Amino acid sequence: MAEFVARQWCDGLPIIPPTAARVGAMLGGAPPDRALGALPPLWRPATLEKLAVNAVMAGCEPAAFPVLVAAVQAMLDPAFNLYGVQATTHPVAPLVIVHGPVAARIGVHAGSGCFGPGFRANATIGRALRLILMNVGGAWPGRHDMATQGSPAKFAYCIAERVDASPWGPWRAEDAVTVFGGEPPHNVNDHVSTTAAGILATVADTAVSLGSNVGWFLAQSQLLLVLGPEHAATIAADGFTRADVQRHVFEHARLPLRTLKLGGMWGMQDWPAWLSAVRDDDALLPQVPSPDDVFVLVAGGPGKHSAVVPNCTFSRAVSRPLAPPG
Numbered sequence: 001m002a003e004f005v006a007r008q009w010c011d012g013l014p015i016i017p018p019t020a021a022r023v024g025a026m027l028g029g030a031p032p033d034r035a036l037g038a039l040p041p042l043w044r045p046a047t048l049e050k051l052a053v054n055a056v057m058a059g060c061e062p063a064a065f066p067v068l069v070a071a072v073q074a075m076l077d078p079a080f081n082l083y084g085v086q087a088t089t090h091p092v093a094p095l096v097i098v099h100g101p102v103a104a105r106i107g108v109h110a111g112s113g114c115f116g117p118g119f120r121a122n123a124t125i126g127r128a129l130r131l132i133l134m135n136v137g138g139a140w141p142g143r144h145d146m147a148t149q150g151s152p153a154k155f156a157y158c159i160a161e162r163v164d165a166s167p168w169g170p171w172r173a174e175d176a177v178t179v180f181g182g183e184p185p186h187n188v189n190d191h192v193s194t195t196a197a198g199i200l201a202t203v204a205d206t207a208v209s210l211g212s213n214v215g216w217f218l219a220q221s222q223l224l225l226v227l228g229p230e231h232a233a234t235i236a237a238d239g240f241t242r243a244d245v246q247r248h249v250f251e252h253a254r255l256p257l258r259t260l261k262l263g264g265m266w267g268m269q270d271w272p273a274w275l276s277a278v279r280d281d282d283a284l285l286p287q288v289p290s291p292d293d294v295f296v297l298v299a300g301g302p303g304k305h306s307a308v309v310p311n312c313t314f315s316r317a318v319s320r321p322l323a324p325p326g
Contacts, residue, residue: 004057009135011127011155015057026052026062030325036069037076040083042138046072048325050136051128058128063106064121066322068128070177071096074320084314085181086139090213091151092312094133095182095224096125096158097297100175102322103160110160112301115185126156153184159299165229166298167236175322180224180295181315183212185307190231196238199231199306200245204252207308208287210264215255215287217270217313222293224309224317225249228300246291253294254284 004010016022023032032049039046048069055068075082075094085092098108109119116122139145147154163170172178190202207223208214214221225245227235235245258281260266275285288294295317300306311317 008140010057011130011134013127013155016059018053018056022056023049023052026055026060026065027325028062028065034326036072039076039133039137041087041144044136044138046076046132046136051132054131054135055124055128058131059120059124060128061106061121061124064125066325067096067098067102067106067108067125067177069325070320070322071125071129071179072132074177074179074318077318079316080179080181080318081315082137085312086133086137087144087146088312088314089146089148090312091147091149091154091183092181092315093151093153093157093184094129095153095180095309096129097178097180098125098158098160099170099172099178100322102175108158108160110162110299114159114162114299115307116156122158123156126158129158130154130156151184153182159226161297162229162299165232167232168242168296171295171297172319176319177322178317178319180222180309180317181312182224182309183312185226185309188231188306188308189304190306191304194234196235196240196248199235200248201252203306203308204249204254207249207253207310208255210255210259210262212310213265213313214310215260215285216265216268218272218275218286218289219270220311220313220316221288222295222311222317223249223253223288224295224311225297226300226307226309227296227298228303228306229298230302230304231306232298242296243291245296246294249294250286250288250291253287255287257281257283257285260285
């Protein structure tokens with residue numbers, strides 16, 4: 001362990017030594033030299049062997065390895081802008097969302113406390129991805145990873161959908177992985193609303209602030225809404241579909257121009273011409289380009305809480321289906 005720490009090969013937590021036998025078991029017959037691409041910021045090749053080494057170190061079970069491979073493939077999509085995610089001063093971390101029956105098969109938790117701690121698959125998949133970003137990509141805190149303060153989400157950030165508690169079914173039904181470059185979850189605490197409009201008003205208010213990146217670079221901005229089952233049930237009882245939730249949040253998660261002028265990234269924003277032409281200080285300006293840029297899933301346990309995860313605005317969510325690593 002001391003040698004791994006000295007060489008900056010770990011995240012500060014104990015690791016499992018990546019012996020040849022353990023790495024071979026993780027690969028499960030997949031070709032070790034197969035490269036998925038080059039990981040920024042140092043652009044080192046992400047071979048399956050390197051992924052397997054870090055998966056072993058993180059404590060992953062071999063059954064989770066295809067999820068990890070799909071997550072890396074998704075992050076390498078140019079739309080995700082992994083270089084920006086790795087090198088920014090923003091505390092962004094890739095949130096891994098596991099969809100489909102595979103989540104239950106490998107134990108990715110979607111119930112109470114799904115953002116952690118306590119669940120091996122969530123913790124080790126998320127941790128393995130971080131080790132890959134550090135050890136293969138080369139993003140070490142203060143050296144290439146320039147996050148001003150970082151985030152606990154940079155240790156492990158992985159959940160699944162709570163399909164059994166979703167009134168709208170899954171976001172994605174097939175075995176797949178979505179990576180979302182997001183901030184840590186922003187809690188939505190609403191114990192009193194008994195209507196969809198009431199809960200979503202609280203959601204919309206939580207989703208927007210001067211300090212968020214969302215809205216300043218409008219074309220790239222996205223919001224992930226992780227509804228707790230109780231909030232989801234109340235919203236659905238009013239007849240709202242998932243698309244209705246997306247549109248409602250899009251239309252109500254807005255800030256007046258006069259507020260935006262107070263600080264944040266005012267003067268640095270990247271807005272389309274129609275938005276830059278607004279002169280009415282009371283005009284309520286959208287924070288994402290369209291309802292399709294509000295993603296909605298259900299996760300968590302009992303309690304009247306939900307979460308909003310704003311993106312870092314220069315990274316778009318990307319999904320990839322699961323496939324055998326070989």
